[in-house]
Amino acid sequence: QVQLVESGGGLVQAGGSLRLSCAASGLIFNNYHMGWFRQAPGKEREFVSVISRAGVNTYYTDSVKGRFTISRDNAVNTVYLQMDSLKPEDTAVYFCAAARSGGRWPPGEYSYWGQGTQVTVSA
Numbered sequence: 001q002v003q004l005v006e007s008g009g010g011l012v013q014a015g016g017s018l019r020l021s022c023a024a025s026g027l028i029f030n031n032y033h034m035g036w037f038r039q040a041p042g043k044e045r046e047f048v049s050v051i052s053r054a055g056v057n058t059y060y061t062d063s064v065k066g067r068f069t070i071s072r073d074n075a076v077n078t079v080y081l082q083m084d085s086l087k088p089e090d091t092a093v094y095f096c097a098a099a100r101s102g103g104r105w106p107p108g109e110y111s112y113w114g115q116g117t118q119v120t121v122s123a
Contacts, residue, residue: 002026002112004096009117012086016121020081022096022114030054033099033107034072034079038092038119045095050106051079059106064090086121093118 008020035050049070093116099107
């Protein structure tokens, strides 16, 4: 049974930082590209970032470039999202997801999803 468990969310002031973690189990972690998505209240879920299975390639949505950094540690089956210079518009539930490698880059389809962690940025 595949599980993706996010942690690290919370309440932070604008300009602050948070580091999200996503621990994976039940899958061969280094066979999967790992992504982060977010969903704000009343909005559709949107892509944030993805990292390739070996951690060589990354991709970001324009609104977080230069502020967020995705990384992974395949030794502990965990992907991270370092979020700096946070803005109120970053407020959302953040989800991690796993995409099987071997397809296009960046991946267009994700096989597994976590339950999400809330990030709230106050003005």
